[in-house]
Amino acid sequence: QKEVEQNSGPLSVPEGAIASLNCTYSDRGSQSFFWYRQYSGKSPELIMFIYSNGDKEDGRFTAQLNKASQYVSLLIRDSQPSDSATYLCAVNADDKIIFGKGTRLHILP
Amino acid sequence: DTGVSQNPRHKITKRGQNVTFRCDPISEHNRLYWYRQTLGQGPEFLTYFQNEAQLEKSRLLSDRFSAERPKGSFSTLEIQRTEQGDSAMYLCASSPSQGAPSYNEQFFGPGTRLTVL
Numbered sequence: 090q091k092e093v094e095q096n097s098g099p100l101s102v103p104e105g106a107i108a109s110l111n112c113t114y115s116d117r118g119s120q121s122f123f124w125y126r127q128y129s130g131k132s133p134e135l136i137m138f139i140y141s142n143g144d145k146e147d148g149r150f151t152a153q154l155n156k157a158s159q160y161v162s163l164l165i166r167d168s169q170p171s172d173s174a175t176y177l178c179a180v181n182a183d184d185k186i187i188f189g190k191g192t193r194l195h196i197l198p
Numbered sequence: 199d200t201g202v203s204q205n206p207r208h209k210i211t212k213r214g215q216n217v218t219f220r221c222d223p224i225s226e227h228n229r230l231y232w233y234r235q236t237l238g239q240g241p242e243f244l245t246y247f248q249n250e251a252q253l254e255k256s257r258l259l260s261d262r263f264s265a266e267r268p269k270g271s272f273s274t275l276e277i278q279r280t281e282q283g284d285s286a287m288y289l290c291a292s293s294p295s296q297g298a299p300s301y302n303e304q305f306f307g308p309g310t311r312l313t314v315l
Contacts, residue, residue, distance in 0.1 A: 097238070121302040132289055132306040133241065140302075177240050181302055185231065185254065188240030 091116040091182045093189035101195045108165040110192050112178030115159070121181040122154055124163045126174045127191065133177055137163060168196045200224060202307035204290050210313045211280055218276045219310045223292030230273050231304060232265055233289040234258065241289055247273060280314045287311050 092115045102108040110124075121140055125133035139145045139152040139161070151164040161180075165172055175191040203222045211217050223230045229248050233241035244263070245255045249270035259265075262280075267273040277284055288311075291304040 093240075123303070132287075132309045135303055135305070138303060179240075183254075184229070184248075185243050185246055186304055187243070188233075190238065190240045 091119075091180075091187050093178055093180050093187050095176075095178050095189035095192050097190055098193040099195050100192055101197055102168050103197050104168055104170060106168055108168045108172065108194055108196070110163040110165075110176050110178075110194065112161045112163075112189055113159055114161065114178075114180045114187075116180065116182060116187075117156075117159065119180045119182065122152070122161045123179040123181075123186065124150075124152060124161075125177040125179060125188075127177055128174045133188075165194075170196050170198055172196050202290055202292050202305055204288075204307040204310050206310060207308060208311050208313075210315065212315050213282060214279055216276065216278045217280055217312065218274055219288055219290075219312075220272060220274050221290030221307055222272045223290070224294075224305060225271075226294060227292035227305075228270065228295045229293040230267060231291040231293070232273070232275050233291065235287045235289055235309075236285075244275075277312075280312075282314045285312055285314045 094113045124137040126136045127133045137152040139154045145152045149166045153162045173196045177191045178189040179186045205220045231246040232244040235241045247267040262278045265275045287309045289309045290307045
């Protein structure tokens with residue numbers, strides 16, 4: 090059973106601080122890793138993807154991948170109240186994607 | 199708007215009734231996925247199509263569920279004899295064909311929220 094594990098939270102972070110979200114996965118064969126943001130009642134929105142070990146930066150977001158440790162993380166710099174949402178980690182499994190349960194992030198004004 | 203669309207957005211039905219949902223993917227995407235999401239959980243894979251071929255079905259998809267994509271464009275998901283446990287958000291996503299720059303990315307529609315009374 091291929092699994093993606095995330096801490097469900099909630100993770101509370103003061104506005105302007107760095108939010109750090111973590112995820113582990115079980116399938117060593119996975120090649121593609123995704124972070125989706127989901128606001129309450131809405132569908133998931135892709136915000137970052139990473140395929141190679143190391144860091145990938147896009148604006149205030151940085152995705153980090155460590156395949157040896159089977160670990161993916163997402164850093165959000167200068168957190169804003171609009172970043173309050175559930176963040177879903179997802180990993181490819183053949184032609185489909187396996188999602189974690191998500192981490193609820195709450196940015197404190 | 200050229201994103202993934204789903205209809206209806208909300209459906210309330212009584213236990214035992216049949217319901218059908220529709221998904222229109224992004225036009226150039228040949229892969230289409232159905233997921234189910236309940237409160238506090240991530241999306242759970244149900245099935246997926248490459249063009250009109252249904253390539254994989256999850257064990258979650260009981261005999262009461264059937265999905266089609268007859269012409270390789272839009273898809274329908276039907277649930278027969280609905281049960282209260284079927285209440286969930288049903289999400290559709292699409293992906294482009296192999297070789298496209300965003301091949302591994304899935305783009306989600308707004309979802310259909312089903313409530314079974």
